[in-house]
Amino acid sequence: MSKIIELSALELRDAIATGEVSATEATRSYLDAIESLNPKICAYNQVFTEEALQRAEQIDKKRSAGEQLGLLAGLPLAIKDNICTSFGLTTCSSRILDNFRSPYDATVVEKLIEADAIILGKTNMDEFAMGSSTENSAFGITRNPWDTSRVPGGSSGGSAAAVAGRMCVAALGSDTGGSIRQPAAFCGVVGLKPTYGRVSRYGLVAYGSSLDQIGPITRDVKDAALLLEVIAGHDARDSTSVDEPVPNYLAALDDSINKRLRVGIVKEFQHDSIDQEVIDALEKAIEIFDKAGAEIIEVSLPHSRIDIDSAGRITSYAIACYYLIATSEASSNLARYDGVHYGRRTSQKVNDIIELYSKTRAEGFGDEVKRRIMLGTYALSAGYYDAYYLKALKVRRLIKNDFDAAFEKCDVLLCPTAPELAFPIGQKTDDPLKMYLSDVFTIGANLAGIPGISIPVGLSKSNLPLAVQLLANVFDEQTLLQAARVLEQTIGLGQLKPELIEDA
Amino acid sequence: MKQSEINEEFIRHIALISRIELTDEQISRFGKQFADILSYVDMLKELDTDGVEPMAHALDISNVLADDKAGESLSVEKALANAPARLGNLYKVPKVIGESQ
Numbered sequence: 001m002s003k004i005i006e007l008s009a010l011e012l013r014d015a016i017a018t019g020e021v022s023a024t025e026a027t028r029s030y031l032d033a034i035e036s037l038n039p040k041i042c043a044y045n046q047v048f049t050e051e052a053l054q055r056a057e058q059i060d061k062k063r064s065a066g067e068q069l070g071l072l073a074g075l076p077l078a079i080k081d082n083i084c085t086s087f088g089l090t091t092c093s094s095r096i097l098d099n100f101r102s103p104y105d106a107t108v109v110e111k112l113i114e115a116d117a118i119i120l121g122k123t124n125m126d127e128f129a130m131g132s133s134t135e136n137s138a139f140g141i142t143r144n145p146w147d148t149s150r151v152p153g154g155s156s157g158g159s160a161a162a163v164a165g166r167m168c169v170a171a172l173g174s175d176t177g178g179s180i181r182q183p184a185a186f187c188g189v190v191g192l193k194p195t196y197g198r199v200s201r202y203g204l205v206a207y208g209s210s211l212d213q214i215g216p217i218t219r220d221v222k223d224a225a226l227l228l229e230v231i232a233g234h235d236a237r238d239s240t241s242v243d244e245p246v247p248n249y250l251a252a253l254d255d256s257i258n259k260r261l262r263v264g265i266v267k268e269f270q271h272d273s274i275d276q277e278v279i280d281a282l283e284k285a286i287e288i289f290d291k292a293g294a295e296i297i298e299v300s301l302p303h304s305r306i307d308i309d310s311a312g313r314i315t316s317y318a319i320a321c322y323y324l325i326a327t328s329e330a331s332s333n334l335a336r337y338d339g340v341h342y343g344r345r346t347s348q349k350v351n352d353i354i355e356l357y358s359k360t361r362a363e364g365f366g367d368e369v370k371r372r373i374m375l376g377t378y379a380l381s382a383g384y385y386d387a388y389y390l391k392a393l394k395v396r397r398l399i400k401n402d403f404d405a406a407f408e409k410c411d412v413l414l415c416p417t418a419p420e421l422a423f424p425i426g427q428k429t430d431d432p433l434k435m436y437l438s439d440v441f442t443i444g445a446n447l448a449g450i451p452g453i454s455i456p457v458g459l460s461k462s463n464l465p466l467a468v469q470l471l472a473n474v475f476d477e478q479t480l481l482q483a484a485r486v487l488e489q490t491i492g493l494g495q496l497k498p499e500l501i502e503d504a
Numbered sequence: 505m506k507q508s509e510i511n512e513e514f515i516r517h518i519a520l521i522s523r524i525e526l527t528d529e530q531i532s533r534f535g536k537q538f539a540d541i542l543s544y545v546d547m548l549k550e551l552d553t554d555g556v557e558p559m560a561h562a563l564d565i566s567n568v569l570a571d572d573k574a575g576e577s578l579s580v581e582k583a584l585a586n587a588p589a590r591l592g593n594l595y596k597v598p599k600v601i602g603e604s605q
Contacts, residue, residue: 101586103578210560240568242563242565319544320548323541341587344588356597361523370524374518374519374524375538391548392545392548396559433537
């Protein structure tokens with residue numbers, strides 16, 4: 001049998017169920033991997049060594065007692081640090097929450113524990129999920145296991161780097177504008193953002209409430225289906241979680257697709273500004289679907305059109321729309337950090353209540369969070385609301401209508417995940433707008449509420465992961481996963497593995 | 505918003521209503537970045553959105569109501585456990601009303 005940390009979640013689960021590997025052995029293997037690699041990668045904010053081993057022992061006892069095991073029995077997982085756990089800290093990689101202990105578990109955490117999973121730790125992220133590189137963390141920059149001078153993407157960079165670096169078998173992230181899919185692409189793993197409302201957001205620290213969604217980051221498509229099956233479902237504690245039945249996503253992957261798959265290629269996403277290797281990867285994926293017998297259809301998303309301006313920047317209505325809506329929602333959501341109820345409070349002397357708030361927030365938030373709160377506050381302020389926030393909501397409708405029309409003609413859309421490969425640390429930190437442009441292909445799914453998945457399709461000349469993205473209509477994760485599986489199987493790469501792991 | 509209107513006073517005002525104290529260095533740096541971002545989002549003006557229904561979220565649901573009955577809620581201890589300062593069962597805050605008031 002291959003090394004424990006090389007097994008997929010499904011393989012490991014089955015090995016644990018048959019007794020070939022114990023949950024304790026699996027947990028120890030991952031804890032060892034974390035010990036040797038995490039100092040280099042900085043994927044975790046916190047590791048629950050003792051608790052994880054105790055949990056593993058419980059699972060092993062449960063198995064030897066012949067009790068029924070959960071769907072994820074014995075699987076060592078990592079959780080992004082904006083998902084509340086009643087154990088350890090939940091920091092959102094922010095100074096303002098650096099000592100915050102959640103009084104409750106997020107619904108997804110309850111579900112993982114109910115399914116007998118083992119939580120190894122909490123992963124690093126861009127502060128409050130605001131960023132595309134995991135450089136905006138108060139606790140250090142996460143590095144890409146494929147090239148430690150490069151970013152892992154973001155904001156779920158810690159989760160993606162932990163999965164790619166074999167420091168957990170799978171992880172949860174959150175995706176507001178691409179924060180699961182883009183880091184998955186940069187790290188050579190699979191990242192799935194479910195339909196808005198598919199997974200409960202109860203206990204996910206809010207950033208952009210109409211866009212946020214929790215989803216899995218895994219080594220392969222089957223593992224993504226397995227995790228989604230566990231975390232999906234209606235939750236009365238999240239009024240935006242939808243009461244739709246949860247299909248057996250994993251079993252559905254073995255069903256052959258009973259109709260000819262229609263794969264849509266977005267006309268407006270073809271542009272010179274995109275990295276040539278990203279375009280080549282997309283071409284390769286198109287060819288694979290074509291050979292697999294899918295029908296390839298050109299579709300149009302006019303309001304997601306990309307272009308280039310005189311300053312050489314990618315332009316996209318979707319980006320403009322997203323950054324107004326996300327920041328507006330953020331300015332409202334993050335008003336709760338007031339230095340009174342929980343989180344950090346300034347120790348400076350204050351003369352009035354505004355100073356208490358303003359000094360607390362100045363000390364607690366990093367620059368990007370400050371910028372986004374301010375941008376959102378401005379977009380919602382008297383006199384500008386109609387011109388910015390309301391206008392963005394109307395454009396959002398136009399963008400959504402385009403997707404609706406596209407899904408009349410096709411089952412899935414195929415496009416790049418990001419316009420570039422993992423970029424060098426520090427390359428975009430001085431230019432926030434440039435950083436935003438990394439989300440150009442992912443934000444549409446958040447605005448429209450549809451599911452999307454990033455799948456690795458190979459390596460670049462410089463040995464960095466290449467990926468493509470598939471998008472599907474609302475609540476059609478089944479077709480999305482089936483199409484992703486077709487791609488994955490045909491490419492036949494198996495799990496991509498960074499060299500660093502051999503050195504460790 | 506014209507680029508020329510994004511001056512120091514403007515940034516100070518937005519910082520004040522955002523309840524974030526900024527250093528002089530941040531005011532100048534954020535000012536430039538704001539001008540950049542606002543000029544970028546201005547492209548939305550090119551689109552005709554007359555008569556378009558604003559879309560606040562992606563779901564076709566509204567007014568999700570819970571049954572009007574008491575459920576479990578956080579205990580006072582748990583709710584206060586993360587408070588920066590407390591006094592008995594209350595959040596404790598510094599005196600915020602000046603002598604002159």
